[in-house]
Amino acid sequence: MSAEFETDLKDLAAKLAQVESVMDLEALRAQVADLEQQAADPSLWDNPESAQKVTSQLSYRQAELRKVTELRQRVDDLGVLHELAKAESDAGSLAEADTELAELTRDIDALEVRTLLSGEYDARNAVVTIRSEAGGVDAADWAEMLLRMYLRWAERHGYPTDVYDISYAEEAGIRSATFRVVAPYVYGTLSVEQGTHRLVRISPFDNQGRRQTSFAHVEVMPEVEETDHIDIPEKDIRVDVYRSSGPGGQSVNTTDSAVRLTHVPTGVVVSCQNEKSQLQNKVAAMKVLQAKLLQRKKEEERAELDALRDGGSSWGNQMRSYVLHPYQMVKDVRTEFEVGNPSAVLEGEIDGFLDAGIRWRKQRGDNAA
Structure with a gap:
């Protein structure tokens, strides 16, 4: 069971890496920085419609970056948790690791589906x-x-x-x-x-x-x-x-x-x-x-x-x-x-x-x- 868990976790880490590549994290960080700069401009609200668009995009991009960053941290933490639980034969922690693996799989799959939306109008309301x-x-x-x-x-x-x-x-x-x-x-x-x-x-x-x-x-x-x-x-x-x-x-x-x-x-x-x-x-x-x-x-x-x-x-x-x-x-x-x-x-x-x-x-x- 331990070998199977480690294989599943390795496959999941690889899938997340593919998602990170498609999302282009460096470009996403640059977009967040640019939108933060626009949001800090005192004249932004001279045009309320444009301001709402900037703040909405900023909120969404920040959430996307936070989501993928947190998923990567969870994958790394899960590897450590499983290693410690295995070394100490801690049945409770091993069960906790299995539960987290299932939840991580679901969350990464959901993020992967989002990366498939590449149609001309897909990003819209x-x-x-x-x-x-x-x-x-x-x-x-x-x-x-x-x-x-x-x-x-x-x-x-x-x-x-x-x-x-x-x-x-x-x-x-x-x-x-x-x-x-x-x-x-x-x-x-x-x-x-x-x-x-x-x-x-x-x-x-x-x-x-x-x-x-x-x-x-x-x-x-x-x-x-x-x-x-x-x-x-x-x-x-x-x-x-x-x-x-x-x-x-x-x-x-x-x-x-x-x-x-x-x-x-x-x-x-x-x-x-x-x-x-x-x-x-x-x-x-x-x-x-x-x-x-x-x-x-x-x-x-x-x-x-x-x-x-x-x-x-x-x-x-x-x-x-x-x-x-x-x-x-x-x-x-x-x-x-x-x-x-x-x-x-x-x-x-x-x-x-x-x-x-x-x-x-x-x-x-x-x-x-």
């Missing part, structure tokens, strides 16, 4: 839209369950979210919802969630207790930045304003502050009703519209590549099944990663699916998503 599809009221309820799942996932990681718009269904659930997740590399992480999610369960809306299959579609877009050059002429946009409302038509605002934007050339429609003023809702809706048009542009470029490859992309097709009856299982149909505890998954424990999806995409060389 994510704008996510969920739509109910086939399945009637069950599908609307399913779409709301997915919305909660992703918001819980973001909450678990401490990622801020902004819900831009929710369109409630008449009986239960939602027709659609759009929200933003704010964190470095969250678009690259969540982009593997794009596609159709299928739920099989005993319908709570069927008085005969029959099994129902329902579907919801998840669309994941990178947040648009100034460098994207997504210019939308005013003449191409139709603006409609209306009164915000919640479930059951309850008024949540006494003014026509909700905004719906229609991009006339493409027919793309977005809306926002979560902000307090019409102007704020229009700004938020414009961000979502730009993100959708950027996504459309990416999909057109990807379609051209797929045509050259003589094969279509599987993105957008059914990608995961959540079965609550007659057995309990959540399975990704692309990666074959599965979990036998749907309740935990629906509470936001989806990191295993995200990691498997990112590795699967990397193996396919499909970083266009």
